[in-house]
Amino acid sequence: MAAFVKIARISDLPERRGKFVRIEDEELALFKIDGKVYAIGNVCPHQHISALHQGELNGLCITCPMHGWTYSLETGLAEGGSGRVITYPVKIVGENVFVEVQSE
Ligand code: FES
Numbered sequence: 446m447a448a449f450v451k452i453a454r455i456s457d458l459p460e461r462r463g464k465f466v467r468i469e470d471e472e473l474a475l476f477k478i479d480g481k482v483y484a485i486g487n488v489c490p491h492q493h494i495s496a497l498h499q500g501e502l503n504g505l506c507i508t509c510p511m512h513g514w515t516y517s518l519e520t521g522l523a524e525g526g527s528g529r530v531i532t533y534p535v536k537i538v539g540e541n542v543f544v545e546v547q548s549e
Pocket residue numbers: 489490491492493494509510511512513514
């Protein structure tokens with residue numbers, strides 16, 4: 446079952462810099478860009494390293510700091526490859542940021 450979980454306050458998120466958060470066993474990277482928040486899995490599919498929150502943003506794409514694979518924050522798809530990171534629906538209510546995760 447999917448449920449929205451409060452994950453941060455919008456004012457706690459730095460603009461255009463990744464923030465690492467953990468929800469139970471899931472590791473996420475949040476990015477606030479022009480007031481909109483994107484949530485993706487923090488683990489890069491290339492070598493399964495939890496590093497995407499430290500990556501470099503270019504528009505709405507994040508480049509993994511390890512070996513440079515680049516993913517869309519909107520779709521999770523890797524540019525020029527077949528990899529894909531998880532993307533999570535995000536809802537902002539007032540000051541609070543919620544992310545939809547699967548729970549049992
Ligand atoms: S682990 Fe991300 S590009 Fe290699």
